[in-house]
Amino acid sequence: MIKPKISYINYGMGFTLSEHGKAIEIQLNKNLKKYPKLRKQVLAHEFLHWNSRGWFDDFKIDFYDLFNFKKGREQLSFCIKHPKSLLANSPVFFENGEFIPNWFMVGFWGLISITLITGGLLII
Numbered sequence: 001m002i003k004p005k006i007s008y009i010n011y012g013m014g015f016t017l018s019e020h021g022k023a024i025e026i027q028l029n030k031n032l033k034k035y036p037k038l039r040k041q042v043l044a045h046e047f048l049h050w051n052s053r054g055w056f057d058d059f060k061i062d063f064y065d066l067f068n069f070k071k072g073r074e075q076l077s078f079c080i081k082h083p084k085s086l087l088a089n090s091p092v093f094f095e096n097g098e099f100i101p102n103w104f105m106v107g108f109w110g111l112i113s114i115t116l117i118t119g120g121l122l123i124i
Contacts (some may be wrong), residue, residue: 034079
C-alpha cells in the first residue's frame, strides 16, 4: 500500500483527492491539529476513501459515517468554532481552478430537497 501524502488546508474537514480514479493526496483542515481525537477520526475516514475501490465504496463510507452521532457532535462543535469547515457539506469543491462535484453531497442535498418539496406538496 502506498503511504498517502497529507497536506493541510484552511477549509472543509478532510478530503481524499483523486486523479484518474487513483487517490493521490489526503487534505485535512489545519485546525484539526488542535483536536487530536477528531483529527484521528477524520484521518481514519479519509484512509477508508484512500483504500476504496470506486464511487459505490466511497458512498457507503460516507453513508455509514452519517450514523456516527458521537463524531457528528464533535464535528458540529468544530464547525461552529471554524466556519470554513462547513464547506465539507457542500455539493461542489473548487480546487486548482475547477469545480469538482462531491457526489455524495449532491445526492444527499438532492434527497433533502425532494423530501422537503414533496412533503410541502403533501401538506397543501
